[in-house]
Amino acid sequence: MTDKTATLGADGNNQAFPVLEGTVGPEVVDIRKFYGQTGMFTYDPGFTSTASCQSAITYIDGEKGILLHRGYPIDQLAEHSSFMEVCYLLVHGELPKRAELDRFTYTISRHTMLHEQLSTFYRGFRRDAHPMAIMCGVVGALSAFYHDSTDITDPEQRMIASHRLIAKMPTIAAMAYKYSIGQPFMYPDNSLSYTGNFLRMTFGVPAQPYEVNPVIERAMRRIFILHADHEQNASTSTVRLAGSSGANPFACIAAGIACLWGPAHGGANEAALNMLREIGTPVRIPEYIARAKDKDDPFRLMGFGHRVYKNYDPRAKVMQETAAEVLDDLGISDPVLDTARELERIALSDDYFVEKKLYPNVDFYSGVILNAIGFPTEMFTALFALARTVGWVAQWNEMISDPEQKIGRPRQLYVGATQRDYVPVDQRG
Numbered sequence: 001m002t003d004k005t006a007t008l009g010a011d012g013n014n015q016a017f018p019v020l021e022g023t024v025g026p027e028v029v030d031i032r033k034f035y036g037q038t039g040m041f042t043y044d045p046g047f048t049s050t051a052s053c054q055s056a057i058t059y060i061d062g063e064k065g066i067l068l069h070r071g072y073p074i075d076q077l078a079e080h081s082s083f084m085e086v087c088y089l090l091v092h093g094e095l096p097k098r099a100e101l102d103r104f105t106y107t108i109s110r111h112t113m114l115h116e117q118l119s120t121f122y123r124g125f126r127r128d129a130h131p132m133a134i135m136c137g138v139v140g141a142l143s144a145f146y147h148d149s150t151d152i153t154d155p156e157q158r159m160i161a162s163h164r165l166i167a168k169m170p171t172i173a174a175m176a177y178k179y180s181i182g183q184p185f186m187y188p189d190n191s192l193s194y195t196g197n198f199l200r201m202t203f204g205v206p207a208q209p210y211e212v213n214p215v216i217e218r219a220m221r222r223i224f225i226l227h228a229d230h231e232q233n234a235s236t237s238t239v240r241l242a243g244s245s246g247a248n249p250f251a252c253i254a255a256g257i258a259c260l261w262g263p264a265h266g267g268a269n270e271a272a273l274n275m276l277r278e279i280g281t282p283v284r285i286p287e288y289i290a291r292a293k294d295k296d297d298p299f300r301l302m303g304f305g306h307r308v309y310k311n312y313d314p315r316a317k318v319m320q321e322t323a324a325e326v327l328d329d330l331g332i333s334d335p336v337l338d339t340a341r342e343l344e345r346i347a348l349s350d351d352y353f354v355e356k357k358l359y360p361n362v363d364f365y366s367g368v369i370l371n372a373i374g375f376p377t378e379m380f381t382a383l384f385a386l387a388r389t390v391g392w393v394a395q396w397n398e399m400i401s402d403p404e405q406k407i408g409r410p411r412q413l414y415v416g417a418t419q420r421d422y423v424p425v426d427q428r429g
């Protein structure tokens with residue numbers, strides 16, 4: 001805490017409130033006693049100016065386009081780390097030493113299988129069910145199978161639940177895909193890397209051996225790392241809010257998946273590729289730019305803009321490079337990448353986007369890569385959920401261990417009817 005205070009209030013009842021200082025980033029006015037001292041609430045729909053918690057996991061400087069996990073820049077992690085290393089970093093706070101990494105990787109690999117009975121859940125869904133609908137259901141159902149890791153007051157059980165979630169998510173997502181195309185489920189192969197195993201469970205079949213393509217494996221590793229955490233975004237805040245009531249971790253992560261599905265959040269990767277396909281050719285870009293600028297048209301450029309980044313999303317930079325690399329290495333020429341590049345170029349030189357500081361976000365190029373790898377668009381957000389699970393569990397663990405944690409319970413500005421008396425139905429005018 002600093003010695004600084006902020007004076008807030010109204011009608012002559014001004015009070016001093018402490019100003020808190022993080023290690024980096026804007027100072028924060030501590031308004032916990034605001035209602036008690038002034039009788040007023042603060043109003044901030046969408047939390048544009050409100051810090052809902054303290055956290056030591058991820059830092060974003062939206063003006064400069066900086067993203068750090070436990071202090072490490074995202075581009076360095078995407079370039080040099082394995083996904084298991086990033087998972088360990090997010091959950092435990094430090095990069096692992098070799099023995100720690102080996103133990104962690106081994107532990108995760110021991111939890112990759114699903115309870116066999118869970119496969120019957122899949123058969124209850126229609127074949128055309130969206131994978132995110134299946135993910136919400138199956139992840140929520142984990143709490144009915146793993147009772148020995150739902151006591152959130154026990155740190156060991158919390159860690160087992162975290163390992164299970166990180167380990168089982170690729171199996172769950174791959175099974176959702178297999179079910180949709182009518183192929184047999186593939187059991188995990190723990191001799192492969194986290195991403196290699198996921199690729200095999202998704203694209204392999206039991207009838208023949210599957211060889212992991214190192215180019216695709218590297219791209220998937222990067223995509224997973226780029227999506228691993230992003231501080232207090234909507235789905236992470238949902239996980240924290242659900243967890244603040246003491247709900248079990250599987251239920252909390254299912255809530256996060258439900259929130260992520262929306263097109264303003266994780267669903268944007270699917271929406272962005274659909275949009276790029278709809279545009280089809282660079283010639284039609286001006287038409288879509290005009291629609292995005294038209295106040296009377298609800299259309300937005302998907303994969304563009306961000307609540308926090310008012311500069312190029314550092315994840316989009318790595319994603320753009322990866323898209324070019326993957327297409328090059330796989331010898332694919334995809335007109336969608338040309339459309340995306342041209343759309344970015346035109347938007348970034350247009351006053352509307354410049355003034356509003358709207359840049360490509362992580363979802364703008366990810367669809368191009370995932371499409372080249374062979375994923376159908378419906379799987380894109382499921383992959384985001386898979387990768388974000390580690391961020392969710394790290395944030396959930398941090399919240400449970402925070403002595404200042406309380407049940408999340410926002411207040412409101414009530415604008416409804418004032419008190420009135422009940423009128424029997426036949427006497428209502």
Ligand code: CMC
Pocket residue numbers: 233263264265266267268292293299300301302303304305306307308356358361362363
């Ligand atoms: N296309 C056209 N105009 C836009 C866009 C866009 N993609 N994004 C924002 N604007 C305009 C918006 O109309 C508003 O204009 P005005 O001030 O004249 O009303 C202004 O920019 C500010 O937008 P906002 O909606 O108030 O900003 P927000 O912080 O509430 O929304 C956002 C952020 C990400 C929801 C929004 O930019 C958006 O809808 N983008 C498209 C969806 C998308 O790509 N989402 C993925 C986000 S990154 C990954 C993730 O978090 O999952």
